[in-house]
Amino acid sequence: MDQAKNNNKIFDSMELFKQSKIPKEFIWPQTEQPNSLEQLEAPVIDLTGFFKGDKASTQRAADLIRTACQNHGFFQVTNHGVDVSLAAEALSCMNDFFKLPLSHKLRAQRKPGSMWGYAGAHADRFSSRLPWKETLSFGYQEEDDDTKHIVTDYFISTLGVEFKQMGLVYQKYCEAMQKLSLGIMELLAISLGVEQSYYKDFFRDSKSIMRCNYYPPCQEPDLTLGTGPHCDPTSLTILQQDQVGGLQVFAEDKWQCIPPVRDALVINIGDTFMALSNGRYKSCLHRAVVNRECERRSLAFFLCPREDRVIRPPADIEGPRKYPDFTWSELREFTQRHYRADMKTLQSFSQWLLSTAS
Ligand SMILES: C=C1C[C@]23C[C@H]1CC[C@H]2[C@]1(C)CCC[C@@](C)(C(=O)O)[C@H]1[C@@H]3C(=O)O
Numbered sequence: 405m406d407q408a409k410n411n412n413k414i415f416d417s418m419e420l421f422k423q424s425k426i427p428k429e430f431i432w433p434q435t436e437q438p439n440s441l442e443q444l445e446a447p448v449i450d451l452t453g454f455f456k457g458d459k460a461s462t463q464r465a466a467d468l469i470r471t472a473c474q475n476h477g478f479f480q481v482t483n484h485g486v487d488v489s490l491a492a493e494a495l496s497c498m499n500d501f502f503k504l505p506l507s508h509k510l511r512a513q514r515k516p517g518s519m520w521g522y523a524g525a526h527a528d529r530f531s532s533r534l535p536w537k538e539t540l541s542f543g544y545q546e547e548d549d550d551t552k553h554i555v556t557d558y559f560i561s562t563l564g565v566e567f568k569q570m571g572l573v574y575q576k577y578c579e580a581m582q583k584l585s586l587g588i589m590e591l592l593a594i595s596l597g598v599e600q601s602y603y604k605d606f607f608r609d610s611k612s613i614m615r616c617n618y619y620p621p622c623q624e625p626d627l628t629l630g631t632g633p634h635c636d637p638t639s640l641t642i643l644q645q646d647q648v649g650g651l652q653v654f655a656e657d658k659w660q661c662i663p664p665v666r667d668a669l670v671i672n673i674g675d676t677f678m679a680l681s682n683g684r685y686k687s688c689l690h691r692a693v694v695n696r697e698c699e700r701r702s703l704a705f706f707l708c709p710r711e712d713r714v715i716r717p718p719a720d721i722e723g724p725r726k727y728p729d730f731t732w733s734e735l736r737e738f739t740q741r742h743y744r745a746d747m748k749t750l751q752s753f754s755q756w757l758l759s760t761a762s
């Protein structure tokens with residue numbers, strides 16, 4: 405188990421790529437290497453009818469979601485209501501940050517214990533199996549006071565007023581992600597036979613996480629991974645990937661590629677929603693591979709409930725409880741201080757929680 409700790413190693417992606425070999429810290433066990441070119445047959449669900457309130461198409465969407473989430477926790481959506489030009493701008497303006505000199509990026513460096521900020525290969529947290537990526541993460545929450553914009557304020561306060569426009573783009577993007585994720589929560593409730601607003605209400609006053617992933621080209625792509633095998637510990641992930649490709653999902657006992665679908669958004673179930681469904685839906689096991697030719701970018705919006713709300717499945721979902729009561733705050737701290745999120749996070753967390761409780 406890779407304990408989270410504070411390392412002081414810093415990698416400059418501009419310099420890394422000039423070396424003929426990748427540093428040993430980035431090499432992953434051969435068992436984790438890319439080995440599949442098969443494409444996952446997962447539904448691409450058109451949300452037009454759902455947003456119009458059409459009952460038949462809503463039911464069809466819920467049925468497709470149920471099958472996908474029972475099997476691998478992954479599906480895609482189109483006509484999702486997120487403005488196409490906003491989505492494109494959010495993806496393209498990542499470069500305005502990641503192309504900065506390292507010294508500028510380090511102004512936003514993640515502080516120990518925080519999820520917000522810049523991280524280069526997580527070299528500040530881990531000392532082996534480093535992911536070949538840089539990330540910029542920040543928080544989003546709906547505000548009662550519409551003069552407050554937590555995302556825009558973060559960019560201005562962390563990077564300076566010259567990043568106000570970038571902050572505005574991500575503020576609007578996060579608002580669109582939040583709205584879509586609550587719509588998906590309604591469809592998940594319908595698919596589980598739970599009262600339609602149950603999960604949507606559960607995520608009111610949520611504090612979610614937005615993450616920009618930048619994967620530089622890699623001179624030895626088969627020896628490393630952009631993001632290692634994992635299930636997102638969060639509740640629901642809305643991922644926008646560019647047209648490069650690299651996302652893989654573990655389904656039918658093998659890693660399968662997810663070719664980019666233009667104007668579609670990837671949706672995957674996380675550990676917290678798996679617990680909210682009492683294990684009826686699977687937290688999606690996925691990873692990202694890199695390539696020699698070009699950089700890859702993705703935007704991951706991680707929906708999280710209010711951090712002190714108890715994670716417990718609704719009474720309508722029968723059967724013995726699969727997971728103990730917990731809060732998102734407890735699970736997040738587990739992944740930030742004690743345990744590197746992987747494919748067994750929720751199981752390890754549950755055992756840790758029960759052992760520390762006794
Ligand atoms: C709660 C979180 C921890 C991570 C970011 C969010 C949801 C996904 C998690 C992560 C991406 C899973 C793989 C390992 C990880 C360390 C990473 O590669 O970034 C995880 C994130 C994190 O702990 O920062």
Ligand SMILES: O=C(O)CCC(=O)C(=O)O
Pocket residue numbers: 615617631636643645650651690691692701702704
């Ligand atoms: O970049 C991708 O395709 C996946 C990223 C991911 O899984 C994550 O950030 O949790």
Ligand SMILES: [Fe+2]
Pocket residue numbers: 634635636641690
């Ligand atoms: Fe993920």
